[in-house]
Amino acid sequence: MESGLSSLLNVSIDFGTSHLFFPRIVTWIMVGLFGVVLVTKMLPFLSAVRRGEKTMPIIGESRDNYRFFGSIALIVAYFYLMDVVGDMFPYTGYGFLYVSMVFVFLMSLLYMHEKTKKGVAIITAISIIAPALVWFVMAKVFYITLP
Structure with a gap:
């Protein structure tokens, strides 16, 4: 029982890759926020373009x-x-x-x-x-x- 509990309290750090921990978290947060922006802003805009209410910026300019x-x-x-x-x-x-x-x-x-x-x-x-x-x-x- 004690060896199981002590193994939960042991922490091993791989210093070769430990510096990548927070950049990975930030990257996935940014990817998630990008997805939220796409769903909330881009999809309604594209459907308005299909209906002819709006035009695509940049294209043709x-x-x-x-x-x-x-x-x-x-x-x-x-x-x-x-x-x-x-x-x-x-x-x-x-x-x-x-x-x-x-x-x-x-x-x-x-x-x-x-x-x-x-x-x-x-x-x-x-x-x-x-x-x-x-x-x-x-x-x-x-x-x-x-x-």
Whole structure:
């Protein structure tokens, strides 16, 4: 009897996968909420489209392909390069810092309509200050390691 009770009180942790516990919970919560949104919002909208009361947005509308595909390319490059640069400076967060500076600068340039010296100077300052501030708060204040 006692061995059965003591086995219930023993906890073994697999440290190789324990860091995935909460992300899995959050992922399944997000999947469930996405399903709720689909059922409550999307299905009534699609039935209104079938009845002809509403039209599908985006389909048939013009799109700025330069900014659309540029944004996708920058986001993919951002996550890829953060890992690559982070491996050059392990456990320092410099991968996040340096790549975020370049990412914010290029993304701001991509969406800037009139490129003036003043505008470029402002986005240069923002692209240096904002990631540096986030890096400082995360790494030095909260001791959270960044990639």
